[in-house]
Amino acid sequence: MAQTPAAAAAAAPARGFVALFGSYDCDDCAAVKKQWPEAFALADGPVLVFLPIEHAPNYALLSLLEDALQPGKKAESFPIFLVGDKLIGDLDAFYELADELPALSKNTPSLPLLAEIAQAAAKAAQLVVELRVAAAPSLPDAAPTSLRPASASSSRLLYFYQKGCAKCSRQDKELAILRVSLPALQLASYDVATLDGQILLRRAKRHFTLADDNKNLAPMVCWPTGYITGRLASASELQQALAASTQDAFWSSPITDAERRNEQQQQGRLLKSFTVGVVILAGLIDGFNPCAFATSVFLIGYLLYLKRRPREIAVVGFSFCAGVFLAYVLFGLGLSFLLDTISDMLWLKKAIYGFFAVAAFVLAIGHLRDALRVRKSGKPSDMSLGLSNTTHRKIHDRIKNLTEHRSWLMLPAAILLGVIVSSMELACTGQIYLPTLAAINAAGINLLAFLLLILYNLCFILPLVVITGMAIAGIGTKAVADWGRKHVGTTKIAMAALFIAIAIVMGVLAFS
CATH class of the missing domain: 3.40.30.10 (Glutaredoxin)
Incomplete structure (x- = not known):
């Protein structure tokens, strides 16, 4: 038996x-x-x-x-x-x-x-x-019979979630149970990291007179007359709320073009905030990084040594800038999509932020040590954080090989040179670029993150553009190189300060 x-x-x-x-x-x-x-x-x-x-x-x-x-x-x-x-x-x-x-x-x-x-x-x-327990009568899927069944018109919920949100996983299960109990349920789900998600969230805040701030409310479940955020909304609780709801859903009307334009303008205004200042500062400091700065000076100096005409210097110099910009934007997009891919693996994402925090702190100490060494000896060669002499020689060889001959290939060759050189310098310039990208994409890939990525790289190539312009105007590179060597200690101190700021930001992201 x-x-x-x-x-x-x-x-x-x-x-x-x-x-x-x-x-x-x-x-x-x-x-x-x-x-x-x-x-x-x-x-x-x-x-x-x-x-x-x-x-x-x-x-x-x-x-x-x-x-x-x-x-x-x-x-x-x-x-x-x-x-x-x-x-x-x-x-x-x-x-x-x-x-x-x-x-x-x-x-x-x-x-x-x-x-x-x-x-x-x-x-x-x-x-x-x-263990997978058997479906037994003691585990009912049906809704409690004491509740008045919600009508089809009132069975509407608005759900805000976020990729990688640990609390959202359980809320998803409660909503799945509710759907079994209410087959007519119309559930509108929006990721708060998307444009449409932000628009509907703004509607909900206006409807419920909530503060229009940047507080993350996900997971948040709304019905026409109420909402739950900050805790689990159980299936039975939501069914009771729907049974008592008689109003129309405030989110039922389609999102208009005007709402999308307004939200994009809201995101655009964020570009004038403190975040933009940090990105500009990071890009400029990275552009004056001795690794990138010295290479830029060598390129223009070598063109002058070959007695290139201003027009040729402009073609090669600005094409080189375009190659560097293109390579770094592509690097940035690749890392951004990688971070977005692992956003569901919250532990891995936090581990990466933690790694960047520790690495940034170590690099801050290293750059401070380099600044003290240079200030004491006056020799940039005493620095430990930078490109090796072998890598410098390889970069200089690439520059010589691709700029010695005059032909119609100068433009594509200079673009290719920019891509190659920036790839070789990434081990040095990436010290700032990688953690900055991680911070930019903390909330996922969106318009703001992309614009900040472009802004960073425009600031990064700005010193090279200026050096090229000075060479076209007839100003020699010796003065620029002397200025760079004279202020290398100051640049190192600025980099150390930036790395401390990056370490703090990464630490907050890792433990938030």
Whole structure:
């Protein structure tokens, strides 16, 4: 005769377990599962039962456990742990219980809801097992019958989310449950990092008289007469709100061209803010970086040495500028798309920001040390942060090979030279460029991020454009080179200050 899960669990020898509710793409869940066998290597150690919430009955079980155990405020993101008779949604709080887990795991309440989990733990041949509970009558998908069914016209929700938002993953599950309960539900979902998302968010703020600031409200769920942000909006709570709602949806009218123009103007005004000043400053300092500055002076000086006419200097110099600009914009776009691709892997994105923070702090110390060395000896060659002599020679050789001959190929050759030289210099100039790009794209790829990328690179090539213009006007490069050598210490101090600012920004992004 087949046993029920509850009877099987009762017959099996008691074994402690901890239930882990999470998703397959939850990095913290994966880390806990990997660490568990190492932490509890004993044969009678507690079993970690992983219940993926992609399986709908698993998430329904979590909801029922929350109702039964009354944890207070429901956890807003995964992972969520059942330890004894407590649901824990804070990873740090869970790790603090590490020494107590063997004892706590055996004090799980005898609830019928936990029968399948207890049975899986008792039968487990390993310390980590995955469980998909059966869809049972005790895990209802239907809406509570005490609620007045929401009409089709009132079954409308507006949902704001953000890529990589940990809290949004659980809110997504509640909305999926609501959709099962309300097949007629019309759910309008918008990423707050997009133009349309910002337009609808601005509408919502006006409708609910909220402050029109830059505070991140995602996840945020709105219905015609109310909204929830800053906490989990449960399916039952939203169904009650919809049942009582009689107004039309304020977001139902299509987004107009005027709204899009206005939002673009709002984003354009951001370009006059402090962010723009930092990007301009970073680009200019990077342009005066001894690596890039010395190469620019050598290029123009070599053209003068070859007795090139002003017209030829203009063609080669400005084409070289265009090549450098093109290469750096393409580098920037590539890194921007890479950062956007990994935005869903929040731990990796934060790890990158943390790496940039540490690297920027180390580079700040290095540039300060270089400034002190140059000030003491007066020799730029004493600097440790820069291009090696071998790389300098290779760059100079490329410049000589591509500028010695007069032909119609001078223009494309100079553009190609700019691309090649900028690629070789990236190890030096990228010290500022890479973390600045990470900060620019912190909120994702959008119009503002692209404009800031272009602005940075225009500022980066500005010193080269000025040097080219001076050469065309007949001003020799010796004075420019002497000025560069004289102020290399000041440039290094400015770079150190910039790296300290970058370290602070990256640190905030890493821990926010």
